[in-house]
Amino acid sequence: MAEERYSKEKLIVLRRLTRAIAELLRDQIRDYLSVLAPLLRPAVVLGGYVQGSSKAPSVAAEKAFQELQSLYAAVARAKPYGLVPELKPPLQIATTNLDLTPVEHTYKAKAIAFPRT
Numbered sequence: 334m335a336e337e338r339y340s341k342e343k344l345i346v347l348r349r350l351t352r353a354i355a356e357l358l359r360d361q362i363r364d365y366l367s368v369l370a371p372l373l374r375p376a377v378v379l380g381g382y383v384q385g386s387s388k389a390p391s392v393a394a395e396k397a398f399q400e401l402q403s404l405y406a407a408v409a410r411a412k413p414y415g416l417v418p419e420l421k422p423p424l425q426i427a428t429t430n431l432d433l434t435p436v437e438h439t440y441k442a443k444a445i446a447f448p449r450t
Contacts, residue, residue: 380393
């Protein structure tokens with residue numbers, strides 16, 4: 334396979350293309366999250382176990398709270414946390430908004446002759 338050379342102009346064109354793709358994907362993900370957001374709200378699952386919820390506790394909410402309680406208890410006892418081992422309803426939840434946070438990282442390209450960042 335022949336070694337392919339990239340000029341500055343070609344790299345700029347490719348970078349514009351990757352940015353356009355990233356924008357498209359970000360917009361699609363935001364659309365998906367806006368559709369799913371109502372399903373991911375704690376009050377929908379936990380009902381009256383969430384502070385400010387107008388729903389009365391149901392059998393499904395009680396089961397979900399018990400499951401959350403057991404999962405929390407296992408993590409709360411772990412050494413770095415040292416949290417109280419029991420959740421007490423109603424749970425205070427600061428926010429339920431879903432958000433995207435872009436992540437950037439540096440990639441160190443390795444060439445045969447010399448490395449580049």
